[in-house]
Amino acid sequence: MGRKNRNRIKKEHDESSDDGEDLYENENENENAEFIRQHNIIWDTRIKMIEYCNETAIPLCDYLDQDTMMGFIEFLQEK
Amino acid sequence: MRRNNYKKSQRGNTEEWSTVSRRPRRGDRDTWSASSREKKERSKNDFYQEDRKWSRAKVFKADSNRRERKRAEPDFPSLVEGQVSTPVSTTSGPKWSNLIRKDDDDATSTTHEIDDNDADADVFQYPCPRHRKCVRNQVPKPNHNVSNGTWEMTYFKHILELHAIFVAGIKRLGLGYLDMNSFEFLEVFSHFIKDCSSGEITPFVDRVGEGVDKNLEDLYFEYMVKRNDI
Numbered sequence: 001m002g003r004k005n006r007n008r009i010k011k012e013h014d015e016s017s018d019d020g021e022d023l024y025e026n027e028n029e030n031e032n033a034e035f036i037r038q039h040n041i042i043w044d045t046r047i048k049m050i051e052y053c054n055e056t057a058i059p060l061c062d063y064l065d066q067d068t069m070m071g072f073i074e075f076l077q078e079k
Numbered sequence: 080m081r082r083n084n085y086k087k088s089q090r091g092n093t094e095e096w097s098t099v100s101r102r103p104r105r106g107d108r109d110t111w112s113a114s115s116r117e118k119k120e121r122s123k124n125d126f127y128q129e130d131r132k133w134s135r136a137k138v139f140k141a142d143s144n145r146r147e148r149k150r151a152e153p154d155f156p157s158l159v160e161g162q163v164s165t166p167v168s169t170t171s172g173p174k175w176s177n178l179i180r181k182d183d184d185d186a187t188s189t190t191h192e193i194d195d196n197d198a199d200a201d202v203f204q205y206p207c208p209r210h211r212k213c214v215r216n217q218v219p220k221p222n223h224n225v226s227n228g229t230w231e232m233t234y235f236k237h238i239l240e241l242h243a244i245f246v247a248g249i250k251r252l253g254l255g256y257l258d259m260n261s262f263e264f265l266e267v268f269s270h271f272i273k274d275c276s277s278g279e280i281t282p283f284v285d286r287v288g289e290g291v292d293k294n295l296e297d298l299y300f301e302y303m304v305k306r307n308d309i
Contacts, residue, residue, distance in 0.1 A: 038252060041248060041249070041251050041252055042248075042249075042252075044248060045244065045245060045247075045248030045249060048244050048248060049241050049244050049245065052237075052240060052241060052244060053237075053241075056237060056240075057283065058234065058237050058281070059276055059277055059279075059281050060234060060237060060238075060241065060272050060275070060276045061241075061272075061275055061276065062275070062276055062277060063274075063275050063276065063277075064275040064276075068274075068275060072271050073249065073252065073254075076249075076254060076257060077254065079257065
Protein backbone atom coordinates (compact mmCIF):
# COMPACT_ATOMS: atom_id res chain seq x y z
CA MET A 1 0.00 0.00 0.00
CA GLY A 2 1.40 3.36 -0.95
CA ARG A 3 1.82 6.39 1.18
CA LYS A 4 -1.00 8.44 -0.40
CA ASN A 5 -3.45 5.63 -0.28
CA ARG A 6 -2.62 4.94 3.34
CA ASN A 7 -3.28 8.55 4.26
CA ARG A 8 -6.58 8.56 2.41
CA ILE A 9 -7.81 5.52 4.20
CA LYS A 10 -6.68 6.88 7.53
CA LYS A 11 -8.53 10.14 6.86
CA GLU A 12 -11.74 8.36 5.88
CA HIS A 13 -11.54 6.19 8.96
CA ASP A 14 -11.20 9.22 11.17
CA GLU A 15 -14.21 10.89 9.58
CA SER A 16 -16.45 7.87 9.98
CA SER A 17 -15.85 7.56 13.72
CA ASP A 18 -18.36 10.19 14.82
CA ASP A 19 -21.30 10.27 17.25
CA GLY A 20 -23.61 8.13 15.05
CA GLU A 21 -21.81 4.99 15.95
CA ASP A 22 -22.07 5.76 19.62
CA LEU A 23 -25.83 6.23 19.30
CA TYR A 24 -26.14 2.98 17.44
CA GLU A 25 -24.22 1.22 20.13
CA ASN A 26 -26.33 2.80 22.84
CA GLU A 27 -29.51 1.71 21.08
CA ASN A 28 -28.21 -1.79 20.81
CA GLU A 29 -27.36 -1.80 24.49
CA ASN A 30 -30.86 -0.61 25.40
CA GLU A 31 -32.44 -3.20 23.17
CA ASN A 32 -30.31 -5.87 24.65
CA ALA A 33 -31.21 -4.75 28.14
CA GLU A 34 -34.92 -4.74 27.27
CA PHE A 35 -34.59 -8.12 25.64
CA ILE A 36 -32.81 -9.50 28.69
CA ARG A 37 -35.49 -8.08 30.97
CA GLN A 38 -38.29 -9.62 28.91
CA HIS A 39 -36.35 -12.83 28.72
CA ASN A 40 -36.00 -12.95 32.49
CA ILE A 41 -39.68 -12.23 33.06
CA ILE A 42 -40.76 -14.90 30.63
CA TRP A 43 -38.23 -17.26 32.13
CA ASP A 44 -39.57 -16.73 35.64
CA THR A 45 -43.16 -17.16 34.45
CA ARG A 46 -42.28 -20.33 32.62
CA ILE A 47 -40.50 -21.72 35.66
CA LYS A 48 -43.52 -20.99 37.83
CA MET A 49 -45.83 -22.73 35.39
CA ILE A 50 -43.56 -25.75 35.22
CA GLU A 51 -43.31 -25.87 38.98
CA TYR A 52 -47.10 -25.84 39.27
CA CYS A 53 -47.31 -28.71 36.76
CA ASN A 54 -44.73 -30.68 38.68
CA GLU A 55 -46.47 -30.12 41.99
CA THR A 56 -49.85 -31.19 40.68
CA ALA A 57 -48.36 -33.94 38.49
CA ILE A 58 -50.09 -32.93 35.29
CA PRO A 59 -48.44 -33.20 31.87
CA LEU A 60 -49.40 -29.76 30.62
CA CYS A 61 -45.97 -28.10 30.48
CA ASP A 62 -43.88 -30.98 29.21
CA TYR A 63 -42.88 -29.20 26.02
CA LEU A 64 -42.99 -25.63 27.29
CA ASP A 65 -39.59 -24.19 26.43
CA GLN A 66 -38.32 -20.62 26.31
CA ASP A 67 -38.67 -20.20 22.56
CA THR A 68 -42.30 -21.28 22.67
CA MET A 69 -43.03 -18.78 25.39
CA MET A 70 -41.24 -16.01 23.49
CA GLY A 71 -43.20 -16.88 20.38
CA PHE A 72 -46.48 -16.71 22.29
CA ILE A 73 -45.57 -13.33 23.78
CA GLU A 74 -44.68 -11.99 20.33
CA PHE A 75 -48.03 -13.29 19.09
CA LEU A 76 -49.80 -11.38 21.88
CA GLN A 77 -47.80 -8.23 21.19
CA GLU A 78 -48.78 -8.33 17.53
CA LYS A 79 -52.40 -8.46 18.59
CA MET B 80 -49.65 -128.53 -60.22
CA ARG B 81 -52.25 -125.95 -59.70
CA ARG B 82 -51.21 -122.56 -60.74
CA ASN B 83 -51.40 -119.82 -58.23
CA ASN B 84 -53.75 -117.12 -59.48
CA TYR B 85 -52.93 -114.72 -56.71
CA LYS B 86 -50.67 -111.85 -57.15
CA LYS B 87 -47.33 -111.87 -55.66
CA SER B 88 -48.32 -109.34 -53.03
CA GLN B 89 -51.27 -111.42 -51.95
CA ARG B 90 -49.30 -114.49 -51.19
CA GLY B 91 -49.56 -115.85 -47.74
CA ASN B 92 -52.37 -116.59 -45.44
CA THR B 93 -55.43 -114.82 -46.65
CA GLU B 94 -57.82 -117.17 -45.03
CA GLU B 95 -59.84 -115.83 -42.15
CA TRP B 96 -59.31 -118.89 -40.03
CA SER B 97 -55.52 -118.56 -40.22
CA THR B 98 -53.70 -117.25 -37.17
CA VAL B 99 -50.42 -116.74 -38.92
CA SER B 100 -50.03 -113.18 -39.83
CA ARG B 101 -49.12 -112.32 -43.30
CA ARG B 102 -46.06 -110.31 -43.91
CA PRO B 103 -46.97 -106.89 -45.07
CA ARG B 104 -46.12 -105.98 -48.60
CA ARG B 105 -45.40 -102.78 -50.33
CA GLY B 106 -48.50 -101.05 -51.53
CA ASP B 107 -50.69 -102.67 -48.94
CA ARG B 108 -52.93 -99.92 -47.49
CA ASP B 109 -53.76 -101.70 -44.28
CA THR B 110 -50.25 -102.08 -43.06
CA TRP B 111 -47.77 -100.12 -41.00
CA SER B 112 -46.01 -99.02 -44.16
CA ALA B 113 -48.65 -96.35 -44.69
CA SER B 114 -47.48 -92.82 -44.12
CA SER B 115 -48.36 -90.90 -40.98
CA ARG B 116 -50.56 -88.54 -42.93
CA GLU B 117 -52.60 -91.40 -44.30
CA LYS B 118 -52.86 -92.91 -40.85
CA LYS B 119 -54.20 -89.70 -39.42
CA GLU B 120 -56.79 -89.30 -42.12
CA ARG B 121 -57.86 -92.88 -41.79
CA SER B 122 -58.21 -92.71 -38.05
CA LYS B 123 -60.21 -89.50 -38.42
CA ASN B 124 -62.62 -91.03 -40.87
CA ASP B 125 -63.00 -94.14 -38.79
CA PHE B 126 -63.75 -92.09 -35.75
CA TYR B 127 -66.50 -90.13 -37.48
CA GLN B 128 -67.99 -93.26 -38.99
CA GLU B 129 -67.97 -95.09 -35.70
CA ASP B 130 -69.43 -92.12 -33.96
CA ARG B 131 -72.21 -91.86 -36.49
CA LYS B 132 -72.94 -95.53 -36.27
CA TRP B 133 -72.86 -95.48 -32.57
CA SER B 134 -75.05 -92.45 -32.25
CA ARG B 135 -77.63 -93.72 -34.72
CA ALA B 136 -77.78 -97.12 -33.18
CA LYS B 137 -77.87 -95.73 -29.71
CA VAL B 138 -80.67 -93.31 -30.41
CA PHE B 139 -82.72 -95.90 -32.15
CA LYS B 140 -82.18 -98.32 -29.34
CA ALA B 141 -83.13 -95.77 -26.72
CA ASP B 142 -86.31 -94.88 -28.58
CA SER B 143 -87.29 -98.47 -28.91
CA ASN B 144 -86.74 -99.12 -25.20
CA ARG B 145 -88.74 -96.08 -24.26
CA ARG B 146 -91.63 -97.24 -26.27
CA GLU B 147 -91.46 -100.72 -24.86
CA ARG B 148 -91.01 -99.80 -21.22
CA LYS B 149 -93.90 -98.16 -19.51
CA ARG B 150 -93.73 -96.92 -16.03
CA ALA B 151 -95.86 -99.02 -13.79
CA GLU B 152 -98.49 -96.98 -12.03
CA PRO B 153 -98.50 -97.37 -8.27
CA ASP B 154 -101.30 -99.33 -6.86
CA PHE B 155 -102.79 -96.91 -4.41
CA PRO B 156 -105.67 -98.05 -2.27
CA SER B 157 -108.92 -96.45 -3.23
CA LEU B 158 -110.05 -93.69 -0.97
CA VAL B 159 -113.41 -94.07 0.66
CA GLU B 160 -115.17 -91.02 1.94
CA GLY B 161 -115.36 -90.88 5.69
CA GLN B 162 -112.67 -93.49 6.22
CA VAL B 163 -109.04 -92.93 7.11
CA SER B 164 -106.63 -94.96 5.04
CA THR B 165 -104.08 -96.94 6.96
CA PRO B 166 -100.48 -96.84 5.77
CA VAL B 167 -99.36 -99.90 3.92
CA SER B 168 -96.02 -101.34 4.84
CA THR B 169 -93.68 -101.61 1.91
CA THR B 170 -91.38 -104.53 1.52
CA SER B 171 -89.32 -102.90 -1.20
CA GLY B 172 -86.81 -100.15 -0.61
CA PRO B 173 -83.78 -99.82 1.59
CA LYS B 174 -83.82 -100.91 5.13
CA TRP B 175 -82.46 -98.02 7.16
CA SER B 176 -81.91 -100.23 10.14
CA ASN B 177 -79.20 -102.04 8.25
CA LEU B 178 -77.39 -98.77 7.54
CA ILE B 179 -76.99 -97.86 11.20
CA ARG B 180 -73.64 -98.92 12.47
CA LYS B 181 -72.61 -99.76 15.91
CA ASP B 182 -70.74 -96.49 16.34
CA ASP B 183 -73.92 -94.54 15.72
CA ASP B 184 -75.72 -96.12 18.58
CA ASP B 185 -76.79 -93.66 21.23
CA ALA B 186 -76.05 -96.10 24.00
CA THR B 187 -72.35 -95.64 23.51
CA SER B 188 -71.53 -92.06 24.46
CA THR B 189 -69.17 -90.33 22.11
CA THR B 190 -68.99 -87.08 24.10
CA HIS B 191 -65.67 -86.05 25.61
CA GLU B 192 -65.99 -85.81 29.33
CA ILE B 193 -63.62 -83.44 31.09
CA ASP B 194 -61.84 -85.05 33.96
CA ASP B 195 -59.01 -83.98 36.15
CA ASN B 196 -56.63 -85.86 33.94
CA ASP B 197 -57.76 -83.85 30.95
CA ALA B 198 -57.15 -80.51 32.63
CA ASP B 199 -53.85 -80.17 30.86
CA ALA B 200 -55.31 -81.19 27.51
CA ASP B 201 -54.91 -78.81 24.61
CA VAL B 202 -57.73 -76.34 24.25
CA PHE B 203 -59.16 -76.15 20.79
CA GLN B 204 -58.20 -72.87 19.19
CA TYR B 205 -60.39 -71.45 16.51
CA PRO B 206 -58.26 -70.57 13.50
CA CYS B 207 -58.50 -66.81 13.05
CA PRO B 208 -57.40 -65.43 9.67
CA ARG B 209 -54.73 -62.80 10.01
CA HIS B 210 -54.52 -60.07 7.46
CA ARG B 211 -51.14 -58.82 8.53
CA LYS B 212 -48.26 -60.06 10.53
CA CYS B 213 -48.23 -59.71 14.27
CA VAL B 214 -45.72 -57.25 15.65
CA ARG B 215 -44.40 -58.28 19.00
CA ASN B 216 -42.61 -56.32 21.69
CA GLN B 217 -43.99 -53.07 20.39
CA VAL B 218 -44.86 -50.19 22.69
CA PRO B 219 -48.50 -49.22 22.12
CA LYS B 220 -48.77 -45.89 20.40
CA PRO B 221 -50.70 -43.10 22.13
CA ASN B 222 -54.20 -42.41 21.02
CA HIS B 223 -54.49 -38.89 19.60
CA ASN B 224 -58.16 -39.23 18.99
CA VAL B 225 -59.12 -37.00 21.90
CA SER B 226 -61.37 -34.07 21.22
CA ASN B 227 -60.32 -30.61 22.31
CA GLY B 228 -63.47 -30.21 24.39
CA THR B 229 -62.80 -33.36 26.39
CA TRP B 230 -59.21 -32.39 27.01
CA GLU B 231 -60.17 -28.86 27.97
CA MET B 232 -62.87 -29.97 30.33
CA THR B 233 -60.54 -32.45 32.00
CA TYR B 234 -57.79 -29.92 32.64
CA PHE B 235 -59.95 -26.82 32.96
CA LYS B 236 -59.07 -26.31 36.60
CA HIS B 237 -55.35 -26.47 35.90
CA ILE B 238 -55.72 -24.25 32.87
CA LEU B 239 -57.28 -21.61 35.09
CA GLU B 240 -54.42 -21.93 37.57
CA LEU B 241 -51.80 -21.67 34.82
CA HIS B 242 -53.67 -18.74 33.36
CA ALA B 243 -53.47 -16.94 36.68
CA ILE B 244 -49.72 -17.61 36.94
CA PHE B 245 -49.15 -16.48 33.39
CA VAL B 246 -51.14 -13.24 33.77
CA ALA B 247 -49.38 -12.38 37.01
CA GLY B 248 -45.99 -12.87 35.41
CA ILE B 249 -46.62 -11.27 32.03
CA LYS B 250 -48.21 -8.12 33.47
CA ARG B 251 -44.70 -6.80 34.06
CA LEU B 252 -44.10 -6.77 30.34
CA GLY B 253 -46.57 -3.97 29.84
CA LEU B 254 -49.23 -5.95 28.03
CA GLY B 255 -52.00 -4.27 29.99
CA TYR B 256 -53.87 -3.31 26.86
CA LEU B 257 -54.72 -6.93 26.39
CA ASP B 258 -57.82 -8.10 28.21
CA MET B 259 -56.27 -11.16 29.73
CA ASN B 260 -59.30 -12.01 31.84
CA SER B 261 -61.57 -12.41 28.85
CA PHE B 262 -62.79 -15.78 27.64
CA GLU B 263 -61.17 -15.09 24.26
CA PHE B 264 -57.75 -14.86 25.84
CA LEU B 265 -58.54 -17.95 27.90
CA GLU B 266 -59.36 -19.85 24.71
CA VAL B 267 -56.07 -18.77 23.11
CA PHE B 268 -54.19 -19.67 26.25
CA SER B 269 -55.90 -23.07 26.39
CA HIS B 270 -54.76 -23.85 22.86
CA PHE B 271 -51.27 -22.67 23.76
CA ILE B 272 -51.14 -25.00 26.75
CA LYS B 273 -52.39 -27.89 24.67
CA ASP B 274 -49.67 -27.26 22.11
CA CYS B 275 -47.10 -27.26 24.89
CA SER B 276 -48.32 -30.59 26.22
CA SER B 277 -48.79 -33.98 24.69
CA GLY B 278 -52.44 -33.24 24.08
CA GLU B 279 -53.53 -36.40 25.80
CA ILE B 280 -55.37 -37.14 28.98
CA THR B 281 -53.25 -38.94 31.49
CA PRO B 282 -54.96 -41.78 33.36
CA PHE B 283 -53.60 -40.38 36.63
CA VAL B 284 -55.51 -37.13 36.46
CA ASP B 285 -57.66 -36.51 39.50
CA ARG B 286 -60.84 -35.19 38.05
CA VAL B 287 -62.12 -36.60 34.83
CA GLY B 288 -65.68 -36.45 33.66
CA GLU B 289 -68.76 -34.64 34.73
CA GLY B 290 -70.33 -34.23 38.11
CA VAL B 291 -67.08 -34.03 40.07
CA ASP B 292 -66.95 -30.33 40.84
CA LYS B 293 -70.21 -28.47 40.40
CA ASN B 294 -68.74 -24.98 40.52
CA LEU B 295 -66.03 -25.86 38.06
CA GLU B 296 -68.58 -27.45 35.80
CA ASP B 297 -70.75 -24.36 35.83
CA LEU B 298 -67.72 -22.23 35.15
CA TYR B 299 -66.71 -24.36 32.21
CA PHE B 300 -70.26 -24.33 30.91
CA GLU B 301 -70.31 -20.53 31.04
CA TYR B 302 -66.93 -20.36 29.35
CA MET B 303 -68.07 -22.78 26.66
CA VAL B 304 -71.25 -20.81 26.01
CA LYS B 305 -69.33 -17.55 25.66
CA ARG B 306 -66.60 -19.10 23.58
CA ASN B 307 -68.98 -20.65 21.11
CA ASP B 308 -71.03 -17.46 21.06
CA ILE B 309 -74.26 -19.29 21.80
